[in-house]
Structures are given as structure tokens and as C-alpha cells.
Amino acid sequence: MPFCLTALGRLAAKSGRCTSCSCYVNTARRAVSGYAAAGNGHFAITVPRKDNDVVIQVYGANTGVGKTVVGTGLCSAALRATLHTSYIKPVQTGAETDADAVARIIGPDARAALQAATLFSFTSPTSPHLAALEDNRVVSDAEVLQALVAQLDKSISTSSSQQGSFSLIETSGGVLSPGPSGTLQADLFRPLRLPVLLVGDPHLGGIGTTLSVLESLRIRGYTVAGVAFMGAGSGPEVAQPDEDLKFACGNADAVEREVATLGIPVFRIGGALPRPDAPLHAWHAASARDFDEVVAALRAQWRRELADALTHAARARRRLWWPFTQHATLPRDGVTNVDSAYGNYFHSLESAAGAAAAEEDGAQSNDAAAPAARMSGRILPLHDAPASWWTQGLGHGNPELGLAVAEAAGRYGHLLFPGTTHAPALRLAEELVERGPGAGWAARAFFTDDGSTGMEVAIKMALRRFALDRWGADGAPPNFKLEVIAQAGCYHGDTLGVMDVAEPSVFNARQHPWYAPRGLFLEPPTLAWRGGRYALRASPAAAAAFAAAGAPPALPVFADRAAAFDLEARLSTTEGAALARAYEAAAHAAIEAHEAAAAAPDGARVVLGALVIEPLLLGAGGMHLADPLWQRALVDAARARALPVVYDEVFSGLWRLGVESCRAALRRDPDVAVYAKLLTGGLLPLCATLAAERVFDAFAGDSKAAALLHGHSYTAHPAGCAAALHALAASGGGSGGGASGAHMADQWDDSGAVRALSLLPNIARAVSLGTVLAIEIQSDAGGGGGYDAGAGAVAAAALRERGVLARPLGNVIYCMVTPDTPREECARLLAVYKEVLESLQ
Known part of the structure; x- marks a missing residue:
């Protein structure tokens, strides 16, 4: 049973509400609320990666650690560096938005240059999942992510500065605080996997809090670009400090010792903070040098990591020996450079047009920074159709x-x-x-x-x-x-x-x-949709063996797969029982013939x-x-x-x-x-x-x-x-897989969309079972089939252009999903496959 988000009540199964406190919970969640929806459903967003357009996501180790104060200072520093600067607050609770606060604190001179946006705002100053409930407003994870990416695209595309852009995204609450749907924020934003600046907790007890949050981010695959502590930097005290902030320097030192081997920098920003009722303008001005250094460091790290990542494909071609791959015929663009993976998707980092030469230069020199000024690309989501060689059950990055x-x-x-x-x-x-x-x-x-x-x-x-x-x-x-x-x-x-x-x-x-x-x-007789009929076929040799053993003259055609799999119903008919007897008799005959005729090379029986x-x-x-x-x-x-x-x-x-x-x-x-x-x-x-x-x-x-x-x-x-x-x-194990029932859990519309694929003139057969969809493309005249056949490769190239990474078996293209993939996502994939196959006629 999904847990109650406020730990007060039990779940009302039909409504998805807790009966005690009425909080919404995601009754379909598998491991983490929203994980399946964002990762295994269709959430595929292309995100640009350019060396001069930096995007950073700011998380806090706790509430009240100064995320907005840090965000304001970083935006001010970016503006001083003449960068097109954006501050984005995806989710806001309370009367005044942080975007308004940042614009107000940053001062009138810079305010006009700052692009500040709040995407979803709720009235009550509480946790977003409770605020959404009080406002009687349902906001899905997909809506939040789509709005965020749209805003990022707007921020980057409107940049006119030759120096580039700086986009800062500030989250609400802590790393594991719920978003509007109840999904933990670290999971809500994980499909984008933006680099994180973690604002550490400078108070008593903040060392453990900061390190715990850091572990939560790393276990989810985030790149932590740095940890920032306020009140531990070079700025002077401009007002009476918060008593707790006397621990800031010690906290920063302790965290720095722990993360030193991870290559995560610790930034110390500003002197002691003024009291909450004091203005922040003077403190920000006094801390400007620290913020300038942080922005410069974040931009340098962004460029360095992007430049290195864009050379991976070329470097891999020189050093890796891939399985089941003919290196001599692998095209130059045939390497999928995976930045990360989530749910059913690879997130592939691909070079933008014109960047290939720089990529090769960087690969040859092994100097990731050398071509940095020319580096640009995009994160392209690709549905992992082979399920990473048939292994994926809970999705990537679970x-x-x-x-x-x-x-x-x-x-x-x-x-x-x-x-x-x-x-x-x-x-x-x-x-x-x-x-x-x-x-x-x-x-x-x-x-x-x-x-x-x-x-x-x-x-x-x-x-x-x-x-x-x-x-x-x-x-x-x-x-x-x-x-x-x-x-x-x-x-x-x-x-x-x-x-x-x-x-x-x-x-x-x-x-x-x-x-x-x-x-x-x-040789097994096989079932498939062939020309719109669910038919059983056997090779000529196998059919002859079955006939000699007493099989009916024609192999059956079924209404659908369910009828073919209802063995008891088949055996209850004269034809079905005769076929079963013939199957077994043919097997006995083949065994006897093999043992009678076969001999080992040394003459042994x-x-x-x-x-x-x-x-x-x-x-x-x-x-x-x-x-x-x-x-x-x-x-x-x-x-x-x-x-x-x-x-x-x-x-x-x-x-x-x-x-x-x-x-x-x-x-x-x-x-x-x-x-x-x-x-x-x-x-x-x-x-x-x-x-x-x-x-x-x-x-x-x-x-x-x-x-x-x-x-x-x-x-x-x-x-x-x-x-x-x-x-x-x-996965709901423990059923015993037993002989008591043969219910087949289906992901695909076998009798509808899969059957329709078999009606295409260039399709030999179509099969679906459980999480697997497979389609065999007709071989060209004289072209033959088998593992080396080329029609599947042509289809795979067309699928990739439509966001699906396929790995054909000769002329057979297939797709596997995780058992919890929504049927709507499977229907979308079926439509993509149909579009590709129709284009190849």
C-alpha cells in the first residue's frame, strides 16, 4: 500500500486519497512516487547543452539555509559578468514569490536585465504537496518538468550576450521534500539531471544534514557541482549575526574534508548574515567577490565537463571493443554517448551540427578543455527498446x-x-x-x-x-x-x-x-500475426514430421493469442488433441532416430x-x-x-x-x-x-x-x-509462477495495433507477449534474412530519428518495456513503429 504523505491515515483505494487527511498519493507508483510516470511513461525532452549557456539547479540541505539568498547573489554575479541571466522557481508556496524577492533584492539597476519566473505558485506557505491540496489544484510531475524546460529554452534562446547565459533553478524546501504531486523533489527533477549547487546547512547539526543530503543526490545520479556555505566566506559582518551561524566555517571545513576525494568543491560565501529583519543589499555587495568566484568556477566546470563528454564517442572508438559489433562498418555517428539513463530512456549527449570536428580534435588531443570554445550539443532522450539487452525491469536510475x-x-x-x-x-x-x-x-x-x-x-x-x-x-x-x-x-x-x-x-x-x-x-512450430491472422506455422520438414505422426492436415488459425494459449480448450477439441499426440509422437520418433544414427567422432554411441x-x-x-x-x-x-x-x-x-x-x-x-x-x-x-x-x-x-x-x-x-x-x-513477485493459472499480463494491444502491423505489405509477422513486441520485415527479393539481413538496420535508423534506440536481430525489430510501463506509452511506441514501417514500404 502506498504510504500516506502525512503519515496520518490509510489509503482510499479508488480515490487515491488518504482517508484521514485527504492527501493525494500516487497509487500507481512502483518504487518512488512519480518515478514510473516520469521515467517509464513518455517524458522525453531534448535539452540543449552549450558551453556558454550554463544551467545550475540549487538545492538546499535544509529549509532556512539561504537558497534564495545564494540564488540572488549568483544572479547578481552573472549579471556583472554580462551574462543573460535567468532565475526560475518551478514551484513556489506562500504569498510573495522568491522570483519577486530576488528581483527586489537584486536592486533596480539589475532588475530590468534579470529574467525571473515562477512557474507554479500556491497560496499556503507549506510543503508544495499540502499547498496544492489546499488550493484544490492538481499539478503532475510532467507538467512541472515541461514548464521548466520550456522556460529554459526561452531563457537560452533569448540570450543575446556574446558571453552566454546563466540560468539558475531554485527548488522548494529540501532535496527530499515533496513536490506538488507528492514526488520527492530529487526524483521529480531527476529526468533532467541538471548539475546541482547544494547550499549547505551552516547551523549546529548542519554537517550531518549536508552530508546526508549529498548522499541522497549522489545515489540518484546527480552531478554535484559544489557545496556552498553562507557565512563562511570573506565578507565582513554587516549586522548582528545569527548565533547559529558561528558554526558556518567549521561546517564548511568538515564537509570539505569529506568530499575532497570526490572532486566536489566547497564554496565559502560572505561573512555572517544580517538578522532576518535587516536588508540584504549591503551583505550582497560585501560578498560580491565570493559570488563572482562561484559563478566563474561553475562556468569553468560546466565547460570542462561538456568538452570532455563530447569527446567520449570518438575516444571510445579508439579504445573500446564492443560486443556484437562490427567495428569496420560502424558509421562515424553510430556511437550512442549516454550521459545518463532514467526509466525507459537513455539520455544521449550528441554533438550539435558543426561540432564534430572539435569533438575529434578533443579526442585526438585528449585535452578536454582544448576545443571548449566550440563545444555545443544536446541531451537527446532515446527510448531503450532493447531494454539494455533485455535486463530492465524497474527502469534506469531507480x-x-x-x-x-x-x-x-x-x-x-x-x-x-x-x-x-x-x-x-x-x-x-x-x-x-x-x-x-x-x-x-x-x-x-x-x-x-x-x-x-x-x-x-x-x-x-x-x-x-x-x-x-x-x-x-x-x-x-x-x-x-x-x-x-x-x-x-x-x-x-x-x-x-x-x-x-x-x-x-x-x-x-x-x-x-x-x-x-x-x-x-x-524445429518449433511458431505463432504470430501474419496478414491479420493469428496463424500457426511449421517448416516443411517439421510439418512433414507432424503429419507422419498423425497431425491434422492443416495447422490451425486462431482468433487471437489468448485462444492459442488456452491449451485446455485446444485439447478438448478433436483436432487439438490429435495435434498434441502428433507433436509428442514426432518428438519420440526424432529422438529414436537421432540416437540410432548419431555417433561421436570417436565412434562412441x-x-x-x-x-x-x-x-x-x-x-x-x-x-x-x-x-x-x-x-x-x-x-x-x-x-x-x-x-x-x-x-x-x-x-x-x-x-x-x-x-x-x-x-x-x-x-x-x-x-x-x-x-x-x-x-x-x-x-x-x-x-x-x-x-x-x-x-x-x-x-x-x-x-x-x-x-x-x-x-x-x-x-x-x-x-x-x-x-x-x-x-x-x-515487481509483485511471489505468485509462484504456478501451474494453477496462465494469465498473461499484457503491455501491448495484441489483437488491435499489433495485428494491424501484420497487415502492412512489408511485414512478414508481428508478435507481442508480456513486455515484448517483435516485428519481422519482409526480406527484399533475393536479399535473404537472418542475423546479417539489413532491413532491420534501416528501420532502426529511422526509429532513432523518432527517439527510439533499437537494436535489430537481422530483419526483426523489437521493443521491450518494463513491466510497469503504462499501456498509453506502449500505444505511443506502437504508433512510432507503425509510422516507421509504413515509411519503408
């Missing part, structure tokens, strides 16, 4: 996920794991086995670092169990070689063992001289010892949706032969496809299953291989040699386990 990791890192660091336990690993194992995807069948969790490694472990487990059952403790005799049953077009990782669990393909044939396929690879499948959606092989009835029949065939069953749910599990585990759709349990990708919410590498007790028992013995001798240095690292615990809780 503050609570970051805090969970930081807490575990601070408590444990890293620990040796054999014979050791710690709370995050133990609780994660219990969650996965007892309440998560392993509920009802799994007994143990084995941790590794990534999906490929986890699958190596899974195959070791399954083959050991089979060998023990077939031959006893001594394992397979020398004249027997174990292989596995897998799916044609599968992909289980890049480590050598699992590379062999795949047919020859672009992913393995030329990648390793030791590659040798070790299995029977069965080949025995199939396990079934390994990617449930439902075969990802890297081209986003093919396997018929769940076929996969279930395959599992049944394996069970009839006492073969252990392995589910590779590295990609498909943990709500990626709308269920916690695909066993909910297949209604069949595995013996071993592997989870990664979404396991940590997309933050850290971690993999869990779950196993039934019977599989675990296969490694019991009197000697260590009989144990599972597999592991890596960072097995079950506490930070990763803590991230996984948080991600499972935030």
Missing part, C-alpha cells in the same frame, strides 16, 4: 533499487560464498524457491554471475542426474557420449559449453574452433540425456513464439524417457513475458530452471539456477570430487542479491 544495493555494499562488501551465508543470499534463495518461480518444484538455488554461466551449471546438473539414473555413480561409460534435446534456432549463451547446445549459426560457427553441436535440434528449451519465446534466434502446446508435448516426451527438463528462462522469466515463470503457460514443471536478466531489476549481473531436490541429490557423495565443482569469484555477491530481493518485491 533510486530505491540503488539504495538497496548501497546498503548491502556498505554492510558486506563482497564475501567468499562456499560454506558461507549472508542474509541477502539466503532470503533470495528462499524467495525464489518457496514463493517465486520455483514454488512447488524447486528445492535449491545455485548462484552464478550471468545467464550463460547459469545455463552451463544447469546442463551439468541435468546430465549428472541422468547419468546417475542410467549408469550409477560411475557415470557414462567411455563408449557413450551425452547430448541434449534442444530447439532449432535456440541460443543459450556465449560460453563454450552452451554454445554447443545450438545448431551451427552466426553465433557459434566462426566464433570458436572447438565448437561442435551436441544435440538433437527440433550418442545418448540424449536432457531436454533444454527456451520457453515460449526464442529470443536471440529471432523472437519466434513457439507453440506452447508443442513445448508441453516435448516436455511430456522427455518425461516419458526419464530425461531431466531444463527451462532457460534467462530472458523469458520474471514477468518479461507476462508471467513469473513460463511454467504457468505450459502447465509443466522443469527439473532445473535458470533466471537472470530481470532478476536484479536490470542493475547488476546475477543468475540463479533453481533445481529440484532430486537433482541436488545427484551430487551427494563421500568425496568433494562428487560435488558440483562450479563457481566464480563473485558468487551470490550481497549487492546483487539485495538488488534481486528488491526487484522481486517491486
Whole structure:
């Protein structure tokens, strides 16, 4: 249940109001109120970055620390430097606005030159979320951000000064004070990630307050340009000082010691402040030198960091070796220079027109400051369509996920794991086995670092169990070689063992001289919207095998995906039952034929010892949706032969496809299953291989040699386990992924907009499931398809122009979202994809 913002009452579920105090809360929030709306919904704003147009956001370590006083002094200093100067107050509470106060304090001579604006003002001088409630006025986070960016654009575009501009944004209250919607301000403004000047607390107790706020900003990914303390600088005392401000110098010194290694400067501004009822003009005049130095330092830092960042792409081309990338054909503008990421979006820093040469100059010289005078660019939001290689579950920059990791890192660091336990690993194992995807069948969790490694472990487990059952403790005799049953077009990782669990393909044939396929690879019949019909198709060879096993003469066409996934309804029909029997009979026939014909290079007999499948959606092989009835029949065939069953749910599990585990759709349990990708919410590498007790028992013995001798240095690292615990809780885990229900949580309009895509003449098929949308573009005549096909690259280039970063699989373009992405955002993305595909006809 979302918390009551005033901690007084309980939530009225329908209205979104607290029943005690009537404060508004965001009932849809996942981790932090407003995070999903700003990061996972459509909030994509292009923000200019120019070396002479500085933007700084001022936060206070507390209320009453002098944000407005500092803002006034900085604006005065910027005006003295002949900069086009803007003061922006996004949210204001109380009668007199701070923008009016700044204009009044700054004096009549400078007032006309200052562009001051208050964007949203509320009557009551209270916290913005309460003031908004009293005014009976609802202001969303998106409205605040859009108004702020519009004002910034106006401020920068109207600059006529050759020296550039200086825009100062002053927040309300503290860093973690709520905005009008209740979203904490540090989260409200995080999508823009503007550099921060933190006004430190100069009072007694202010050291701890300032450092705590600094941590809150850093954990959210802000760049803190400096910490400013009033009353600790060079100005004289011009009136009776506040007694508490005698601590200002000591506070500044203490904070400076703590942040020295972070490269964050501490600014000391002015002597002791006058009393609240005394005018500030004289104090500002006396402190002018300090403010001038702060503005100069902020501008120099802005230029230095921008100049450096704009050279990253060129420098990366010289030093990085990217995975799955042909460097020889990578275009000059083909590097995405990510400044930050938030929600579903990358924020890419791109050079403005005419700046490319300067970027190259800076990259070649490695002197970030050298081309600074010519540096300009923009922050371009790009929807992360590949979900950062299918890992994103809670969105980039999730503050609570970051805090969970930081807490575990601070408590444990890293620990040796054999014979050791710690709370995050133990609780994660219990969650996965007892309440998560392993509920009802799994007994143990084995941790590794990534999906490929986890699958190596899974195959070791399954083959050991089979060998023990077939031959006893001594394992397979020398004249027997174990292989596995897998799916044609599968992909289980890049480590050598699992590379062999795949047919020859672009992913393995030329990648390793030791590659040798070790299995029977069965072609799955696949489902998709094709020409407006939800049709089941099989390759000619597979269709012939099914027909020989007694399948109906024609494969079925369904009303929609729900009908195809209703296995019990399909089996209740004569045709469906016959097809299921044919699927299983064809599998048995293929297994028998393979074992009878196959021989290892040394003449040893080949025995199939396990079934390994990617449930439902075969990802890297081209986003093919396997018929769940076929996969279930395959599992049944394996069970009839006492073969252990392995589910590779590295990609498909943990709500990626709308269920916690695909066993909910297949209604069949595995013996071993592997989870990664979404396991940590997309933050850290971690993999869990779950196993039934019977599989675990296969490694019991009197000697260590009989144990599972597999592991890596960072097995079950506490930070990763803590991230996984948080991600499972935030995603609504604990359903058991169970065989009791196969409800598929949908993000996409499958029967409407996705079907409509399949009607386009240049589209071969369209598929959506859970958070995944995939579209295959028809190959040109004679052009072929596969991973090297080029139509997907053309579509990806067009998508990028429309704010979507796509990474095609040959002619297949796809998009993944986080499970909490609003359906409205998915509808918008579908419209973008349709526009691009129509333009390519």
C-alpha cells in the first residue's frame, strides 16, 4: 500500500486519497512516487547543452539555509559578468514569490536585465504537496518538468550576450521534500539531471544534514557541482549575526574534508548574515567577490565537463571493443554517448551540427578543455527498446533499487560464498524457491554471475542426474557420449559449453574452433500475426514430421493469442488433441532416430540425456513464439524417457513475458530452471539456477570430487542479491509462477495495433507477449534474412530519428518495456513503429 504523505491515515483505494487527511498519493507508483510516470511513461525532452549557456539547479540541505539568498547573489554575479541571466522557481508556496524577492533584492539597476519566473505558485506557505491540496489544484510531475524546460529554452534562446547565459533553478524546501504531486523533489527533477549547487546547512547539526543530503543526490545520479556555505566566506559582518551561524566555517571545513576525494568543491560565501529583519543589499555587495568566484568556477566546470563528454564517442572508438559489433562498418555517428539513463530512456549527449570536428580534435588531443570554445550539443532522450539487452525491469536510475544495493555494499562488501551465508543470499534463495518461480518444484538455488554461466551449471546438473539414473555413480561409460534435446534456432549463451547446445549459426560457427553441436535440434512450430491472422506455422520438414505422426492436415488459425494459449480448450477439441499426440509422437520418433544414427567422432554411441528449451519465446534466434502446446508435448516426451527438463528462462522469466515463470503457460514443471536478466531489476549481473531436490541429490557423495565443482569469484555477491530481493518485491513477485493459472499480463494491444502491423505489405509477422513486441520485415527479393539481413538496420535508423534506440536481430525489430510501463506509452511506441514501417514500404 502506498504510504500516506502525512503519515496520518490509510489509503482510499479508488480515490487515491488518504482517508484521514485527504492527501493525494500516487497509487500507481512502483518504487518512488512519480518515478514510473516520469521515467517509464513518455517524458522525453531534448535539452540543449552549450558551453556558454550554463544551467545550475540549487538545492538546499535544509529549509532556512539561504537558497534564495545564494540564488540572488549568483544572479547578481552573472549579471556583472554580462551574462543573460535567468532565475526560475518551478514551484513556489506562500504569498510573495522568491522570483519577486530576488528581483527586489537584486536592486533596480539589475532588475530590468534579470529574467525571473515562477512557474507554479500556491497560496499556503507549506510543503508544495499540502499547498496544492489546499488550493484544490492538481499539478503532475510532467507538467512541472515541461514548464521548466520550456522556460529554459526561452531563457537560452533569448540570450543575446556574446558571453552566454546563466540560468539558475531554485527548488522548494529540501532535496527530499515533496513536490506538488507528492514526488520527492530529487526524483521529480531527476529526468533532467541538471548539475546541482547544494547550499549547505551552516547551523549546529548542519554537517550531518549536508552530508546526508549529498548522499541522497549522489545515489540518484546527480552531478554535484559544489557545496556552498553562507557565512563562511570573506565578507565582513554587516549586522548582528545569527548565533547559529558561528558554526558556518567549521561546517564548511568538515564537509570539505569529506568530499575532497570526490572532486566536489566547497564554496565559502560572505561573512555572517544580517538578522532576518535587516536588508540584504549591503551583505550582497560585501560578498560580491565570493559570488563572482562561484559563478566563474561553475562556468569553468560546466565547460570542462561538456568538452570532455563530447569527446567520449570518438575516444571510445579508439579504445573500446564492443560486443556484437562490427567495428569496420560502424558509421562515424553510430556511437550512442549516454550521459545518463532514467526509466525507459537513455539520455544521449550528441554533438550539435558543426561540432564534430572539435569533438575529434578533443579526442585526438585528449585535452578536454582544448576545443571548449566550440563545444555545443544536446541531451537527446532515446527510448531503450532493447531494454539494455533485455535486463530492465524497474527502469534506469531507480533510486530505491540503488539504495538497496548501497546498503548491502556498505554492510558486506563482497564475501567468499562456499560454506558461507549472508542474509541477502539466503532470503533470495528462499524467495525464489518457496514463493517465486520455483514454488512447488524447486528445492535449491545455485548462484552464478550471468545467464550463460547459469545455463552451463544447469546442463551439468541435468546430465549428472541422468547419468546417475542410467549408469550409477560411475557415470557414462567411455563408449557413450551425452547430448541434449534442444530447439532449432535456440541460443543459450556465449560460453563454450552452451554454445554447443545450438545448431551451427552466426553465433557459434566462426566464433570458436572447438565448437561442435551436441544435440538433437527440433524445429518449433511458431505463432504470430501474419496478414491479420493469428496463424500457426511449421517448416516443411517439421510439418512433414507432424503429419507422419498423425497431425491434422492443416495447422490451425486462431482468433487471437489468448485462444492459442488456452491449451485446455485446444485439447478438448478433436483436432487439438490429435495435434498434441502428433507433436509428442514426432518428438519420440526424432529422438529414436537421432540416437540410432548419431555417433561421436570417436565412434562412441550418442545418448540424449536432457531436454533444454527456451520457453515460449526464442529470443536471440529471432523472437519466434513457439507453440506452447508443442513445448508441453516435448516436455511430456522427455518425461516419458526419464530425461531431466531444463527451462532457460534467462530472458523469458520474471514477468518479461507476462508471467513469473513460463511454467504457468505450459502447465509443466522443469527439473532445473535458470533466471537472470530481470532478476536484479536490470542493475547488476546475477543468475540463479533453481533445481529440484532430486537433482541436488545427484551430487551427494563421500568425496568433494562428487560435488558440483562450479563457481566464480563473485558468487551470490550481497549487492546483487539485495538488488534481486528488491526487484522481486517491486515487481509483485511471489505468485509462484504456478501451474494453477496462465494469465498473461499484457503491455501491448495484441489483437488491435499489433495485428494491424501484420497487415502492412512489408511485414512478414508481428508478435507481442508480456513486455515484448517483435516485428519481422519482409526480406527484399533475393536479399535473404537472418542475423546479417539489413532491413532491420534501416528501420532502426529511422526509429532513432523518432527517439527510439533499437537494436535489430537481422530483419526483426523489437521493443521491450518494463513491466510497469503504462499501456498509453506502449500505444505511443506502437504508433512510432507503425509510422516507421509504413515509411519503408
